[in-house]
Amino acid sequence: MSKGIYTLSVLLAVVFCKTVNGDIEDIVKELSLKLSESQVKEDTTFIPGEQWAQQKGAYPSHVMLNFVGDIEQQILRNYGRFYDNNAFVTLWVTVMQLEAALLPGGPDVGEEQLSLALDAIHSYHDRNRQTDSSILVFWPQKLDKSTGVWVCDAANIGAVAVDEKIMSEVMVWLLKDIGLVNDSEALKEFTQTIQDSINEFHIPADADDTFVNIGLGGLLEKSKYKTSYSKWQQDNPNIVIPIKAGSEYSYQPLGTDIDNSLIDPRSYFYLRNFLYKKQNQSNSIALPTTWMVSFSENAKLVDKKVRMPFNLNNVDLTVSANVLYGITAAALSNWTLGTLDGQMYSDIVDMLIYELSHNFTNRPDLALTYYPSKFVFFWFTSRTLQLLKAASLSRKLPFSRMDDALYDLESYLRSNFTDALLKEAIHDESVAYYDDFLGGDDKDIFGKPVNHAEDRIFSTAMAANTLLYTWRDGTDLSGQTPLLVSTTIQQLCSWLEKHVLSGEYKPHNVFFSGSVKDSYLDMTFFYPTNYQYWLNGTKLPPDFEVTFYNSIHSAIGMFGMEDANWYYEELQKEHFGQKTPTDFHGYNSDLFAFWSSDELTYSATMLALTQCQYLFH
Known part of the structure; x- marks a missing residue:
C-alpha cells in the first residue's frame, strides 16, 4: 500500500467512525496524575x-478471589481484597509510563516518580545470590534467621492466612459496610482458600x-530521564548474569540432564x-522456564521454605x-551482551507463533500458566515485534536470529493474528471494545445472567496496544496498515476515552494468578508423567497418595520426551484416580485467587490513548 493510499485510509476512518476527540489530552493528563498520586x-x-x-515507591495491587454468581459472590469478589506488594505491578506501570513518555507529546513521568519506583524495584533483587545478579523475585524477601535464607514474604495476605483471629478481624474490616455475615458459606470458602494458598507463596x-526489569533498562536508556537511567545502571551492573541464567535454567527436552x-x-x-514438530527439525530445543532455579537447587531449598x-x-x-523482549532490548542496547543464545531466541519465537496459531492447544489455562488474560500475552508478544521493527528502520540488527x-x-x-483479533472486537455503533471473563457470568437479584464486564477497560486497552504495536513502524503506523485496523484502533480509543474514568465499569484486571485455576483441571499429577520420585532420588511407591504434606518432598513430572503413541495411551488412563482433563471450561468454572491492579488498567489506557492522540488527532 502506498503512502498516499494509507493517508486516504486514515481520512476515511475519520469520516466513518467516531474519532478521538479533543478531550483525549485531558484524559491522558488525568490518568498520569492518578498514577502519580497512587504511588506509595x-x-x-x-x-x-x-x-x-x-x-x-510501589504501585498498588490487590489479591482477589474469582467468586462468580449472585450478589453475595460479587461482594466477596470486589470487597474481599487484600493489598499486595510485588515487583510485577511497579515494573509494568513504570514500563508503560516510559513507553508513553517516549512518544511525541507523551505525558511526562518525572525523575522523582521514577526514582521512587526504581528504589522499590531494586529491593526485589534476589538476596540469596552472592552478588547483585539482577535476578528478581515477585514478593519482598524476609530473612529466616534459622536457615540464613531469604524467603518471599507476602506481608499482608501472609499474616492473614496463618492466623484465624487476624483473618476474622480483617474480613470484618473489609466487609463492615456491606452487611455480609461472618458465618456465610461463601465467606467460609473465601477464608479456606486464602489459608490454603499461603503454602505456595515461598517461591x-x-x-x-527479571527480564521485564532488563526491558525497563532498555527503555530508560532511550529516554530523556538520564538520572533514572544512571540509577538503574548502578542497580544492574552486569546484565549478562541474568541473561546467561535464563539459558542455564532453560527447558531442554531432548537433553539428559x-x-x-x-x-x-x-x-x-x-x-x-x-x-x-521441533524434534523433527532439530536435535536440540531450548525454552525459557518460569523459575530461576534448577531442580537440584530446589531440592536443597525446600526445607528452607523456598520451593517451586x-x-x-x-x-x-x-x-x-x-x-524474548528482555533479550532483544539488551541486544539492541549499548550494554556489553556478548553472544546471543540463538537456539533459545529462535525457539521462543517459534513457540509463541505456534501456540498463537493453534489457540494455545485449546488449554490457555495451562499455556498462560500464571497470566490468565490473553490480552496481556498478546501485547507482550507484539512489543518485541515493535522493538525489532523500529530498530531495523535505522540500523542493522546485531544478530541474524533477530532478522x-x-x-x-x-x-x-500482521496477517492471521490480526485477522483473528479483529474478529473478537465487539462493535457498538461508532465504538468497539473487548471483553475477557471477570464479572462475565454473574446473576442479578432476580437470578438472571448479567455481564458486569469488570475487565473490559483493561482488555480493550491491551487489545488496542496490541494492534498499535503490531502495526507501528517506529512511532508511525506502517504504510501497509489496513483500513479496518486503523478504524478499529480509533473505535477502541473512542470507547476508552468515554469510559475509562466514567465509573460505569470497574478498572479491574486479572494480570496474575496461581497455576491452578480449577482444581479438577489444573493439578499436575492428573497429566501423563514418566518421573515419580521423592526429592532424594527414591522412586515413589506404587500406592503413593498425593497429599499436601508428602507433595512437599516429591516431584511428579515429565522427563525428556516420550513418543506420541506412548502419550496417547497414557491419556486414556487414570492418573492418581483422575482421567486427564483435556477440555477447558473457562476461568469462571471454579474459585481461584488472582491479582488485580487499577493502576495497570490506567497505565495501559494512558499508553493506548497517547498513541491514538499522536496518530489520529
Missing part, C-alpha cells in the same frame, strides 16, 4: 483491621520479573505437538514473551 509515598506496616503494609526468583529436561506435566501437555510449586519448573508463554525473528513475527502478527 511512605512505608507502612500491617495492622490487622486498620491498615495494610505498603511499600514506598524462588523468576524469569518474568534432569535440571533441564524435567518439566511440569501440564507444560508438556500443551507443548507436546510443538515439541514433536510442585517442585517443578514450567514453561509459561507470557513469561517467554517477556524473556529471522522480525520476519516471522511480522509475517504472522
Whole structure:
C-alpha cells in the first residue's frame, strides 16, 4: 500500500467512525496524575483491621478471589481484597509510563516518580545470590534467621492466612459496610482458600520479573530521564548474569540432564505437538522456564521454605514473551551482551507463533500458566515485534536470529493474528471494545445472567496496544496498515476515552494468578508423567497418595520426551484416580485467587490513548 493510499485510509476512518476527540489530552493528563498520586509515598506496616503494609515507591495491587454468581459472590469478589506488594505491578506501570513518555507529546513521568519506583524495584533483587545478579523475585524477601535464607514474604495476605483471629478481624474490616455475615458459606470458602494458598507463596526468583526489569533498562536508556537511567545502571551492573541464567535454567527436552529436561506435566501437555514438530527439525530445543532455579537447587531449598510449586519448573508463554523482549532490548542496547543464545531466541519465537496459531492447544489455562488474560500475552508478544521493527528502520540488527525473528513475527502478527483479533472486537455503533471473563457470568437479584464486564477497560486497552504495536513502524503506523485496523484502533480509543474514568465499569484486571485455576483441571499429577520420585532420588511407591504434606518432598513430572503413541495411551488412563482433563471450561468454572491492579488498567489506557492522540488527532 502506498503512502498516499494509507493517508486516504486514515481520512476515511475519520469520516466513518467516531474519532478521538479533543478531550483525549485531558484524559491522558488525568490518568498520569492518578498514577502519580497512587504511588506509595511512605512505608507502612500491617495492622490487622486498620491498615495494610505498603511499600514506598510501589504501585498498588490487590489479591482477589474469582467468586462468580449472585450478589453475595460479587461482594466477596470486589470487597474481599487484600493489598499486595510485588515487583510485577511497579515494573509494568513504570514500563508503560516510559513507553508513553517516549512518544511525541507523551505525558511526562518525572525523575522523582521514577526514582521512587526504581528504589522499590531494586529491593526485589534476589538476596540469596552472592552478588547483585539482577535476578528478581515477585514478593519482598524476609530473612529466616534459622536457615540464613531469604524467603518471599507476602506481608499482608501472609499474616492473614496463618492466623484465624487476624483473618476474622480483617474480613470484618473489609466487609463492615456491606452487611455480609461472618458465618456465610461463601465467606467460609473465601477464608479456606486464602489459608490454603499461603503454602505456595515461598517461591524462588523468576524469569518474568527479571527480564521485564532488563526491558525497563532498555527503555530508560532511550529516554530523556538520564538520572533514572544512571540509577538503574548502578542497580544492574552486569546484565549478562541474568541473561546467561535464563539459558542455564532453560527447558531442554531432548537433553539428559534432569535440571533441564524435567518439566511440569501440564507444560508438556500443551507443548507436546510443538515439541514433536521441533524434534523433527532439530536435535536440540531450548525454552525459557518460569523459575530461576534448577531442580537440584530446589531440592536443597525446600526445607528452607523456598520451593517451586510442585517442585517443578514450567514453561509459561507470557513469561517467554517477556524473556524474548528482555533479550532483544539488551541486544539492541549499548550494554556489553556478548553472544546471543540463538537456539533459545529462535525457539521462543517459534513457540509463541505456534501456540498463537493453534489457540494455545485449546488449554490457555495451562499455556498462560500464571497470566490468565490473553490480552496481556498478546501485547507482550507484539512489543518485541515493535522493538525489532523500529530498530531495523535505522540500523542493522546485531544478530541474524533477530532478522529471522522480525520476519516471522511480522509475517504472522500482521496477517492471521490480526485477522483473528479483529474478529473478537465487539462493535457498538461508532465504538468497539473487548471483553475477557471477570464479572462475565454473574446473576442479578432476580437470578438472571448479567455481564458486569469488570475487565473490559483493561482488555480493550491491551487489545488496542496490541494492534498499535503490531502495526507501528517506529512511532508511525506502517504504510501497509489496513483500513479496518486503523478504524478499529480509533473505535477502541473512542470507547476508552468515554469510559475509562466514567465509573460505569470497574478498572479491574486479572494480570496474575496461581497455576491452578480449577482444581479438577489444573493439578499436575492428573497429566501423563514418566518421573515419580521423592526429592532424594527414591522412586515413589506404587500406592503413593498425593497429599499436601508428602507433595512437599516429591516431584511428579515429565522427563525428556516420550513418543506420541506412548502419550496417547497414557491419556486414556487414570492418573492418581483422575482421567486427564483435556477440555477447558473457562476461568469462571471454579474459585481461584488472582491479582488485580487499577493502576495497570490506567497505565495501559494512558499508553493506548497517547498513541491514538499522536496518530489520529
